[in-house]
Amino acid sequence: MESLTGSLEAYLGAVRNVVVSVDLRSAIAALLVVPISSILVWFTVAWLTSPLRQYPGPFFAAWTNLWRFFLIQTGENYQLTIKKLHQKYGPVLRIGPNLLDIDYPELIKTIYSTDGKWLKTEFYHNNSTIIDGKITYHMFSTTDQVEHARMKRPIAKYYSIGSVLALEPTMDVVVNDFCKQLEKRFMTGPSGPKECDLGEWIAYYTWDFLASVTFSRPFGYLQKGHDFDRSIQTADKTLDYFMAVSQMPWLDYWLDKNPVVRVGPPNLVHVTRVAFESLVSRLQGKDANFDAKKPDYLQYFIESKETHPDLVNDTTVMGYIMINLIAGADTTAITIRSVFYYCLRNPAVYRKLEAEVLAAGIDLEKPAPYGVSRQLPYLDAVIREALRLHPVTAATMERYVPEGGLVLPDGSVVPAGTAIGMNSYIVGKNKGVYGEDADEFRPERWLRVDGEDSEAHRLRLQRMNAADLSFGGGSRICLGRLLALCEVYKVVATLVRRYEIELVDPTKKWTIEGVWFARQRGILANMKPRK
Numbered sequence: 001m002e003s004l005t006g007s008l009e010a011y012l013g014a015v016r017n018v019v020v021s022v023d024l025r026s027a028i029a030a031l032l033v034v035p036i037s038s039i040l041v042w043f044t045v046a047w048l049t050s051p052l053r054q055y056p057g058p059f060f061a062a063w064t065n066l067w068r069f070f071l072i073q074t075g076e077n078y079q080l081t082i083k084k085l086h087q088k089y090g091p092v093l094r095i096g097p098n099l100l101d102i103d104y105p106e107l108i109k110t111i112y113s114t115d116g117k118w119l120k121t122e123f124y125h126n127n128s129t130i131i132d133g134k135i136t137y138h139m140f141s142t143t144d145q146v147e148h149a150r151m152k153r154p155i156a157k158y159y160s161i162g163s164v165l166a167l168e169p170t171m172d173v174v175v176n177d178f179c180k181q182l183e184k185r186f187m188t189g190p191s192g193p194k195e196c197d198l199g200e201w202i203a204y205y206t207w208d209f210l211a212s213v214t215f216s217r218p219f220g221y222l223q224k225g226h227d228f229d230r231s232i233q234t235a236d237k238t239l240d241y242f243m244a245v246s247q248m249p250w251l252d253y254w255l256d257k258n259p260v261v262r263v264g265p266p267n268l269v270h271v272t273r274v275a276f277e278s279l280v281s282r283l284q285g286k287d288a289n290f291d292a293k294k295p296d297y298l299q300y301f302i303e304s305k306e307t308h309p310d311l312v313n314d315t316t317v318m319g320y321i322m323i324n325l326i327a328g329a330d331t332t333a334i335t336i337r338s339v340f341y342y343c344l345r346n347p348a349v350y351r352k353l354e355a356e357v358l359a360a361g362i363d364l365e366k367p368a369p370y371g372v373s374r375q376l377p378y379l380d381a382v383i384r385e386a387l388r389l390h391p392v393t394a395a396t397m398e399r400y401v402p403e404g405g406l407v408l409p410d411g412s413v414v415p416a417g418t419a420i421g422m423n424s425y426i427v428g429k430n431k432g433v434y435g436e437d438a439d440e441f442r443p444e445r446w447l448r449v450d451g452e453d454s455e456a457h458r459l460r461l462q463r464m465n466a467a468d469l470s471f472g473g474g475s476r477i478c479l480g481r482l483l484a485l486c487e488v489y490k491v492v493a494t495l496v497r498r499y500e501i502e503l504v505d506p507t508k509k510w511t512i513e514g515v516w517f518a519r520q521r522g523i524l525a526n527m528k529p530r531k
């Protein structure tokens with residue numbers, strides 16, 4: 001009897017447990033089902049009612065920005081995928097619930113305009129710092145046109161060709177130092193000639209170059225021969241963070257700008273410290289690196305404090321210094337690498353370039369003057385072609401469509417508030433502008449061809465120039481482009497003049513890392529001095 005009662009109790013207990021667990025499971029299910037189904041309904045309604053539904057693109061991209069977020073993690077595959085999708089779907093591609101990437105070079109002037117109506121989107125916002133507890137944007141990342149004009153006005157003139165050329169004596173010191181190090185370490189040193197990771201060394205050159213023209217003091221990468229403070233590596237990580245998080249800008253508030261635990265990329269500690277020390281010692285009149293007869297950007301920026309006391313203070317100057325370094329070093333390195341990589345893989349091109357540079361009367365012992373190198377048509381064609389085929393940035397430069405919408409060439413209207421833009425990597429290869437061989441490196445396309453009269457060449461050039469987005473466009477066009485070009489023309493002409501250069505393995509392809517700054521690796525070269 002006792003055992004029967006025990007079994008009954010055990011049975012009832014088991015039934016109770018089942019009932020309780022069934023209740024709990026249904027409660028949990030109810031709790032999950034409601035929000036999940038609401039989210040699904042919300043996404044479905046948004047998808048069904050979106051005015052962008054008419055534009056083609058990958059299925060998931062129309063639902064969530066996560067599609068781009070994950071694709072970006074695959075590096076170069078991102079730009080290759082966007083290119084393939086354009087080939088499949090045509091010039092208008094929906095790559096986000098509210099984002100269109102278009103390949104209409106004829107709309108560059110409209111979207112990247114100077115009328116101040118096409119605002120940058122929040123894509124740019126995480127490129128910012130917290131100062132006095134407040135998120136602070138700089139000239140590249142602010143989306144507010146009035147604030148942008150206030151930042152740019154005091155210093156714009158220092159990026160004109162006149163101001164840039166005043167820095168040429170300082171540039172020459174860095175170019176000479178670059179050559180000295182290459183010769184010592186890879187050509188004539190005690191260990192004899194050996195192969196050089198030219199891509200790496202170009203980065204040492206550009207970082208030291210930018211530091212020298214900015215505050216008359218190189219970081220020392222050339223002298224030390226490696227990324228001794230890991231700043232170059234850190235800058236790469238920062239850019240990769242920028243590109244990933246920019247796909248869903250709100251993420252930055254949870255990560256880098258999180259007030260409790262910061263989960264952002266590493267800080268550029270050493271670069272910031274050197275910049276800060278230079279500013280302080282200059283303001284105190286104790287900067288031993290500065291020669292008052294040789295201007296630098298720090299001097300220009302301090303001058304801007306006097307000319308625009310209402311707009312510029314020491315914090316602004318620090319921001320100006322940092323943007324010079326961050327926007328200027330990797331970008332120019334990528335361009336110089338492209339020039340050498342493409343030319344050295346195309347012997348006929350390289351031979352033409354050598355012939356032109358060697359005939360230009362550039363002194364073997366001195367860096368090529370900008371005035372001379374800028375006048376060399378084939379060098380110019382080579383640099384333009386490198387910027388076209390491998391532009392520094394390989395992502396959509398997003399802008400908001402203003403009031404009134406945008407009528408596309410197919411007659412459809414993109415409503416105001418849509419994020420839209422072009423990608424230099426895509427428009428630079430537009431076959432309507434550059435021809436069927438747009439995917440090939442052919443500098444001759446920039447020159448007059450046999451049988452082409454000067455008017456036809458002028459018109460063709462005009463069309464290619466209008467489609468050139470390698471430095472962006474409109475009121476947000478690259479501020480440092482003349483400085484960058486000066487740096488690139490000088491160093492390419494100097495290296496070609498002084499050395500015989502060849503790739504260790506001309507058949508080996510470089511690898512690309514990154515999307516916003518598509519950085520290349522694996523450009524190994526052998527070099528020897530010209531007789």
Ligand code: HEM
Nearest residue numbers: 140324327328331332335392397471472476478479480484
């Ligand atoms: C070959 C080298 C360079 C390339 C290809 C390049 C490319 C670009 C591009 C494409 C943009 C526009 C981005 C956008 O609208 O989304 C830009 C903006 C900018 N660049 Fe460069 N850049 C180069 C070198 C430099 C240098 C040397 C500096 C300064 C020392 C610099 C400073 C800036 C600044 C400040 C902006 C923001 C301009 C604004 O929003 O008003 N860049 N650059």
